Amino acid sequence: MTIRAFGIRFARPAGASGLHSALDSTGKLKLPNLLIRQLLAALALALVGKLIFARHGWWANSKTHPVAALFRAGCRCLSALLGCPFRTVQELGLAGTETGPGGLVRRLGVFDATMLVMGGIIGSGIFVTPAEVARHVDTPLLIVGVWVIGGAIALAASFVYAELAARRPEIGGQYAYLRDAYGPVPAFLYGWALLLVIQSGGMAAVAITFARYFGDLVQLPVADSVVAVVVLAALTVINCLGVRSGSNVQSGLMLLKILAIAGLVVGGLLFAPAAAAQAPARSATTSTLAAIGAAMTPVMFSYGGWQTASFVAGEIRNPARDLGRGLLLGVAGVVLLYTLVAFVCVHALGSAGLAASKTPATDVMRLALGTRGATFIGIGIAISALGFLSQGMLTAPRVYFAMAEDGLFFRSVAAVSSKTHVPMVAIILQGVAAAVIALSGTFGEILGYVVSVDFVFFALTGAALFVFRRRDGDRPVMFKVPLHPFTTALFVAACVITVIATVWNNLANSLIGYAILLVGLPACFYWQRKNRAVAAQ
Numbered sequence: 001m002t003i004r005a006f007g008i009r010f011a012r013p014a015g016a017s018g019l020h021s022a023l024d025s026t027g028k029l030k031l032p033n034l035l036i037r038q039l040l041a042a043l044a045l046a047l048v049g050k051l052i053f054a055r056h057g058w059w060a061n062s063k064t065h066p067v068a069a070l071f072r073a074g075c076r077c078l079s080a081l082l083g084c085p086f087r088t089v090q091e092l093g094l095a096g097t098e099t100g101p102g103g104l105v106r107r108l109g110v111f112d113a114t115m116l117v118m119g120g121i122i123g124s125g126i127f128v129t130p131a132e133v134a135r136h137v138d139t140p141l142l143i144v145g146v147w148v149i150g151g152a153i154a155l156a157a158s159f160v161y162a163e164l165a166a167r168r169p170e171i172g173g174q175y176a177y178l179r180d181a182y183g184p185v186p187a188f189l190y191g192w193a194l195l196l197v198i199q200s201g202g203m204a205a206v207a208i209t210f211a212r213y214f215g216d217l218v219q220l221p222v223a224d225s226v227v228a229v230v231v232l233a234a235l236t237v238i239n240c241l242g243v244r245s246g247s248n249v250q251s252g253l254m255l256l257k258i259l260a261i262a263g264l265v266v267g268g269l270l271f272a273p274a275a276a277a278q279a280p281a282r283s284a285t286t287s288t289l290a291a292i293g294a295a296m297t298p299v300m301f302s303y304g305g306w307q308t309a310s311f312v313a314g315e316i317r318n319p320a321r322d323l324g325r326g327l328l329l330g331v332a333g334v335v336l337l338y339t340l341v342a343f344v345c346v347h348a349l350g351s352a353g354l355a356a357s358k359t360p361a362t363d364v365m366r367l368a369l370g371t372r373g374a375t376f377i378g379i380g381i382a383i384s385a386l387g388f389l390s391q392g393m394l395t396a397p398r399v400y401f402a403m404a405e406d407g408l409f410f411r412s413v414a415a416v417s418s419k420t421h422v423p424m425v426a427i428i429l430q431g432v433a434a435a436v437i438a439l440s441g442t443f444g445e446i447l448g449y450v451v452s453v454d455f456v457f458f459a460l461t462g463a464a465l466f467v468f469r470r471r472d473g474d475r476p477v478m479f480k481v482p483l484h485p486f487t488t489a490l491f492v493a494a495c496v497i498t499v500i501a502t503v504w505n506n507l508a509n510s511l512i513g514y515a516i517l518l519v520g521l522p523a524c525f526y527w528q529r530k531n532r533a534v535a536a537q
Contacts, residue, residue, distance in 0.1 A: 321478050
């Protein structure tokens with residue numbers, strides 16, 4: 001067999017052994033189907049190219065640069081062996097980029113968008129939340145069922161946000177949807193809540209979670225808050241180096257997260273003994289419905305985060321297409337992973353054992369593989385927490401950037417680095433805000449405010465699709481929500497029900513969250529008045 005690539009001939013000698021023994025008569029690997037070949041090729045080509053060569057900008061002159069040409073020749077040979085066509089540099093996301101809004105550059109593709117969606121949803125909570133769910137509902141069917149229900153709502157949300165991305169492919173994502181649908185005040189309040197409650201509080205809590213698991217693994221005699229601040233500072237620096245640097249780190253960590261969850265699922269199913277069947281402690285009555293409502297709060301909190309990928313729409317090469325695809329693929333992947341984790345936890349621990357567990361994922365892996373299993377999942381949780389922080393540091397600053405661009409925040413936050421083309425001031429602001437909360441120790445209280453505030457804006461964003469559909473008329477878009485208005489109404493209703501259930505079960509924290517939200521009104525009016533004064537001069 002002979003392969004030609006860039007004028008170079010690569011021949012396979014007759015009767016060759018080793019790797020070539022896995023090749024058939026045509027020189028292709030003996031893999032079971034085309035899908036596996038495509039996955040292998042995509043992983044090899046995309047990861048190597050994205051993580052190494054795009055960093056140095058060699059693809060801008062790939063026809064003349066010898067290193068780039070050599071790498072492309074290797075790609076041709078590898079893809080020929082794997083039996084799938086070589087992808088162009090444009091398809092791999094390694095070519096030159098176009099300028100986006102406000103001096104940002106469009107360097108992200110559908111793979112990056114998918115990893116951002118999954119990374120924004122999967123944090124460290126999934127390794128603990130199944131136990132919280134089991135404390136509200138006490139049968140295996142209900143424990144797994146609420147995750148399926150939450151997944152259906154998350155999929156409906158992905159449909160809604162995919163169409164919104166197609167209609168408004170703008171920097172800031174959800175902020176832009178709220179602004180264009182309802183005006184600047186609701187959009188500002190969302191950005192305000194994101195900075196003070198939703199994003200910064202969540203990142204502070206996850207940073208402390210990472211620090212605790214990291215400290216247990218390495219036995220480092222340093223306070224958790226110090227480790228958290230160091231990690232936040234490191235991720236701030238990485239994201240200041242460019243959107244590609246931040247995306248590469250986030251994508252790599254996301255792949256490691258998937259491997260950790262896959263290890264939990266496989267270990268729990270194959271090696272952990274099944275728990276004995278247990279009789280439910282509650283009959284199917286009104287109290288069960290109330291329990292399901294209470295269980296949905298931690299479930300929806302765990303599924304939250306799909307919207308953050310929309311924040312970087314201004315840096316995605318084709319946001320109207322690629323962001324929608326990333327949302328659908330990413331949310332579907334998370335639903336599958338979360339449902340499998342819930343099933344494995346119930347399978348290994350039983351409903352009562354799961355409810356009594358403080359660290360269900362660790363308990364499952366300890367049953368399956370002993371101390372080594374517990375250590376493995378501890379590393380996985382630390383990586384998962386780190387990946388969530390990386391994703392948040394990449395995406396959320398784009399909202400503050402968009403607010404500043406609209407004149408609703410400090411103008412300096414809209415500054416873009418001439419070298420790295422990222423909103424450096426906004427990124428530093430996010431890092432400082434999360435670090436301050438981590439040092440203050442108030443992140444636990446702030447997390448209690450998140451769901452009640454966040455899902456108000458989810459409901460408003462879902463309802464914005466009705467506004468855009470009426471306003472835009474029959475304007476063609478690349479994606480439309482299937483079964484609209486029923487799918488959209490389902491998502492909005494689910495968000496409203498989640499808010500009501502959260503307020504009912506945690507009134508004090510919810511009221512504090514809304515108070516923080518309302519404090520943003522004077523700030524919004526201040527910047528609006530300042531803009532009018534500047535415009536009048």
